[in-house]
Amino acid sequence: MTHAPPPPLSSPSAAVRLRLVSQPAQGHVAQRIDGAWWPRSPDLATELPRLLAGLPHAWGQVTSVLVDEAVWSPFPNRLLVANQVVRLRRTTTQHSPSTVCLLAPGRGRWDLMVVPPAATDAEAGRLMGSMATALDVSVGWGVAVR
Template identity: 30%
Template sequence: MTGPDKARLNLDPDLARRGAVDGAWWPTGYDAGAELPALIAAIDQRLQRRVRRVGLHVDTWHNIPRHIAAPGRQVKVGWFRTIDPHVVNLIIPGVEHLNLLVIPPDTPPVAAAKALGLATRCRGRTRPGDILTAAGPDNPTASADADTAANALGLAGWDNEGGQPRQPARRSPAP
């Protein structure tokens, strides 16, 4: 992959940190050395800011370099087991950080396009894996439009403690 115009990327336009991810990226493979330069260039170009660091899951990617050459700098690359395997994290001055959903390279184009859209519409605590499941071709509701799916996913977020689906608030019984 070469150049920012080749990066299959969708960013939340306001980057308001309302969701678990700030957009989505659909790389052509899991070779970090080959894929990250185009992602970094695309983010630099779209945000008019320079990516300083990239973090990714060590077991998801191969050929992970310590640095990626970018115009006028070297971007540090960190690999972790604690980061979600479906996320790449970018540190950018002036922006808290970006968490991008990584759409698996072998995802069918229709499902990938839906995931690219859902990642910018899902608000709340929707997990990256839930977005991929909702956009997947095996999901019976995957034919729903992206806004409907995003609303459904927003209600399906998980509680931070205990991993239980959020329940609607219950009314107190009348006295």
Template identity: 35%
Template sequence: MPLPRLALTPEVSHGPLDGAWWPRCDSLELELPSLVAALEPDRGSTVRITVDAAQWPDPPHTIMAPGQVIAVDVTGSADEAHVITLDCDTVGRWVLLVVPPQEPADTAARLMAAAADPELHLGASTLLTR
């Protein structure tokens, strides 16, 4: 897979999101290895991912990536709709807005920029409804 389409908040996040991720498809098996590699540089680590059940139906429980194990947890919490949370061994926790793969490029670019803007302090639901 090519590099992930990712926008991160500069420095330390001060809001509900640390940025945004725009996957190319809805297959976690294809998409997660490149996302995890971009955020967790240490090989041999275990990364725990939490995803929204409505957005990712029937996800695998574990994904093997080169040098890493990705454990996938599913939530049905409305607070975590359209969000992916990555708990990484060496870099901590990332909470990212998931821009739906089918979004047009201009809409996705606006959503990613807004999610990574430390001044906005907006959650995923608010960003997607605007």
């Protein structure tokens, strides 16, 4: 098991680049997406603790994460984040765009689109905007930043 370093608390470069849908999608949605995450690097062991620290408290304790292993540098099967074991599971299924699935027992499941770390500000803005348009929630976005 790998121990994740705690995320820096106040550095602007440590802010989580995360946009969440403020309201759950209404009706049937073929691919449920709850937001978009723009990590700073392909190092999941470094990026995941920042993401988990920036999630809404109401989401509870995420204990399992499913990611597309092709997107990330090699990573362990388990990671200790804030004294909690988080199981990291891999998928080789090609998603377009790439997603990360967060599971919190008794609380729920959240799927986030992953913006490529190397994306420019303009590219990331377009990807996040196109996702909002596709989900018809362009006015329902909130920004979670820590």
